[in-house]
Amino acid sequence: MGIVYLIGFMGSGKSTVGKKLGNVLQLPHVDMDSFIEEQTLRSISTIFSEMGENTFRNYESDVLKKIEHGVVSTGGGIVERRENIEWMKAKGTVIYLRTTFSEITNRLHNDSLRPLWKKSVSERRQLFEHRCDLYESFADYVVDTDNKGTKEIAEEIDRLLNNYI
Numbered sequence: 001m002g003i004v005y006l007i008g009f010m011g012s013g014k015s016t017v018g019k020k021l022g023n024v025l026q027l028p029h030v031d032m033d034s035f036i037e038e039q040t041l042r043s044i045s046t047i048f049s050e051m052g053e054n055t056f057r058n059y060e061s062d063v064l065k066k067i068e069h070g071v072v073s074t075g076g077g078i079v080e081r082r083e084n085i086e087w088m089k090a091k092g093t094v095i096y097l098r099t100t101f102s103e104i105t106n107r108l109h110n111d112s113l114r115p116l117w118k119k120s121v122s123e124r125r126q127l128f129e130h131r132c133d134l135y136e137s138f139a140d141y142v143v144d145t146d147n148k149g150t151k152e153i154a155e156e157i158d159r160l161l162n163n164y165i
């Protein structure tokens with residue numbers, strides 16, 4: 001199956017489910033945002049505020065290309081660059097954790113760690129609508145996450161990848 005990439009909007013559970021999926025599949029797990037924070041010794045918020053979104057996107061594209069194995073929790077904006085989409089399609093299996101806007105709003109509420117969530121409701125929704133089309137259009141599998149626990153989702157992905165029901 002090569003590398004397993006989890007994609008989806010902020011709050012869809014990529015980081016949480018990725019960790020569990022790594023355990024289930026007994027593969028190493030990399031959370032791209034945590035990796036960038038460890039490498040730069042800066043928080044994602046600080047990178048955005050001090051260096052700008054474009055610098056963050058450069059780090060993100062660089063990190064994506066360094067990962068050769070395992071389960072990868074991407075950041076919600078990985079689809080903003082076509083080169084990232086093409087890289088993931090070529091290297092592995094892409095799984096979209098599909099989550100409704102209202103469920104994401106419940107999960108993130110007034111989260112302040114995600115710079116792009118700290119926007120007005122209409123801007124959040126606009127970003128959500130723009131991104132959802134992208135996620136859906138290039139995922140190999142779509143997994144709905146509303147009303148499911150993270151362990152249940154990891155097990156569902158395990159079944160999909162291993163082709164049993």
Ligand SMILES: Nc1ncnc2c1ncn2[C@@H]1O[C@H](COP(=O)(O)OP(=O)(O)O)[C@@H](O)[C@H]1O
Nearest residue numbers: 009010011012013014015016107145148149150
């Ligand atoms: N299936 C789920 N059901 C309920 N809460 C969830 C689910 N998946 C994630 N969460 C919660 O939503 C928040 C964001 O999850 P996270 O894994 O950081 O998402 P992402 O990495 O996609 O932004 C966390 O508080 C997490 O515990």
Ligand SMILES: O=C(O)C1=C[C@@H](OP(=O)(O)O)[C@@H](O)[C@H](O)C1
Nearest residue numbers: 009010011033075076077114115
């Ligand atoms: O959607 C985005 O553009 C972003 C999502 C975040 O990751 P999560 O999707 O894990 O929250 C993080 O990479 C950064 O704040 C930008």
Ligand SMILES: [Mg+2]
Nearest residue numbers: 014015033073
């Ligand atoms: Mg995350």
